[in-house]
Amino acid sequence: MKQARYLFPKDYMADPSAHVFDGKIYIYPSHDWESGIAENDNGDHFNMKDYHVFSLEDVENGEVTDHGVVLSVENIPWSGRQLWDSDTAFKDGKYYLYFSMKDKNDIFRLGVAVSDKPYGPFIPQDNPIKGSYSIDPCVFEENGQYYIYFGGIWGGQLQRYRKNKALECASFPADNEPALCGKVARLRDDMLEFDEEPRDVIILDEHGNPLTQGDTNRRFFEASWMHKYNGKYYFSYSTGDTHLLCYAIGDNPYGPFTYSGVILTPVVGWTTHHSIVEYRGKWYLFHHDSVPSGGKTWLRSMKAIELEYNNDGTIKTIEGLESY
Numbered sequence: 001m002k003q004a005r006y007l008f009p010k011d012y013m014a015d016p017s018a019h020v021f022d023g024k025i026y027i028y029p030s031h032d033w034e035s036g037i038a039e040n041d042n043g044d045h046f047n048m049k050d051y052h053v054f055s056l057e058d059v060e061n062g063e064v065t066d067h068g069v070v071l072s073v074e075n076i077p078w079s080g081r082q083l084w085d086s087d088t089a090f091k092d093g094k095y096y097l098y099f100s101m102k103d104k105n106d107i108f109r110l111g112v113a114v115s116d117k118p119y120g121p122f123i124p125q126d127n128p129i130k131g132s133y134s135i136d137p138c139v140f141e142e143n144g145q146y147y148i149y150f151g152g153i154w155g156g157q158l159q160r161y162r163k164n165k166a167l168e169c170a171s172f173p174a175d176n177e178p179a180l181c182g183k184v185a186r187l188r189d190d191m192l193e194f195d196e197e198p199r200d201v202i203i204l205d206e207h208g209n210p211l212t213q214g215d216t217n218r219r220f221f222e223a224s225w226m227h228k229y230n231g232k233y234y235f236s237y238s239t240g241d242t243h244l245l246c247y248a249i250g251d252n253p254y255g256p257f258t259y260s261g262v263i264l265t266p267v268v269g270w271t272t273h274h275s276i277v278e279y280r281g282k283w284y285l286f287h288h289d290s291v292p293s294g295g296k297t298w299l300r301s302m303k304a305i306e307l308e309y310n311n312d313g314t315i316k317t318i319e320g321l322e323s324y
Contacts, residue, residue, distance in 0.1 A: 004305035004321070007064050008054060009292055014300035015085040015223075015273040016286040017138070021095075021118040025279055027054040027286065028088050028097065032299050043155030045298040048083045049073050051099070053119045059284050059304050070120030071097065071113050077126045078111070080104045084156075085223070085273060088118070089139040089146055089191065096191045097122045098148065100135035100156075108135050108157050110150060112192050131194055133166075134158045136273075139187070140226035140253060146191065147253045149201065151182040152222030154240065158182075164198055175214025179203075182224045182237060184254060201235060202256040203248045211259060216242045218259050223273040226253065229283075230313055236263060238272045245272050245287070247315060260314055263307070267320035270297040276307060283307040289321060 007016070012032035018025050028051065035047035050072040056062045073079045079101060086099040097113040097120075109128035115121060135156040138149040151158045153172075158180055160170040173180065181200035188195040203211045203220060211219045221240025226233065235257045236247040243266035248257030264272060269290030276285055285307040293299035308316045 002060070002306050004287075004303040005060060006292065007056070007302050007304055008066065009301060011052075011066075012293065012299045013052065013054070013302045014271070014288045015136075016275060016288065016302040016304075017085070017087040018275045018277045018284070018286045018304075019088055019090075019118075020277060020279055021090060024055045024057050025059060025277065026088070026118045027056075027302065028086050029054070029288075029302050030083065030085055034299065039297065041154050043082075043084075046084065046155075047081060051083060051086060051097070051122075055119060059279060059282075060306075067119035070115070071099070071122045071124060073101070076101065076111060076113075076124045078103055078109070078128055080106055082108075084108070085136040087138045087275075089141060090118070091141075091146065091191055094191075095120075095122070096139075098137040098139055100137060100150070101128075103128065108133060110134075110137050110148075125192060129193055131164060131198070133161055133164075134183070136222050136224055138224045138226060138275075140228075142228070142253060146187040147184055147226070148187055148194070149182055149184045149224035149226055149235075150198075151180075151201075151220070151224065152240075153180055154221075156222050173213040176212055178210040179213040179215065179219035182220050182222075182235075199254060201254075203235070204256050204258045206259070208258075217244060218246060223271075225275050227276045227278075229309065232313060233257070234276070234315075236274065236276060238274075240271075243267070243270070243272055245274055249313070262317050263315050264318045265320040267291075268295050269300055271300070272320075283309070285318065291321060 013029035110132035113122035223238035245264035250257035267289035
């Protein structure tokens, strides 16, 4: 296994979402900065204000191009604060940037911004996606159909909802009850709205039972990603407070998915967020850590490393850098 490469040490970029467009890799990260807000479990210290886009043609050694700011909080009509994780999809000559941001009532919603180019700038819609909530959008395409995955607990507010409806008071299941799930919904043909009610992304254990809320080394926390390998669907995600990147395998984009292992062990910094993409015959894991900032969890730097599979389709675990 090769060593991970820091992609843009000049600035703090996190949550890198990577895609291949026009023969290049384009990366859509969130943009960390020193906000001066005290660290807390709601993530108020992650007070990101804008998005940049990056591109490169050689993951391991090539130059990384910063295309600059492509969308800012101040340019989004419904904005409150905190531009968290985003993802991008391409359809019919247009690029769609899906992002998570708090509205004027401090409630996370998912928004969409559109561009004619993969490197932006992106023009936001006037309103968030109807019926959207929580954070961390990821869009997966198959046969011209697009699916959006999302959700995150704690600061991501997923615990405030059940069956796509807001609760009067946020609540978590008991440790022995089925865990809160990430969500998935098919997108409408115009890519701007859900085409159905979001569904639970159910992760099963080896016995076919849903993972429980107390199974913190395996249950979903945030950072959904979907990719396909050898006909199987790989739903990967972060366990959050136990700092693992895990994955589960299913037979269709909706699941259910069976827990299959750890992709990345803990790294320096509280969060782990990623994307997985195939490029020029190799698979790569894009992620981040907080080593360059001296371990400041809110100042993260994006990285890339080759990802490898075993013969049975499982992913070889990558050992994260837990110390300096």
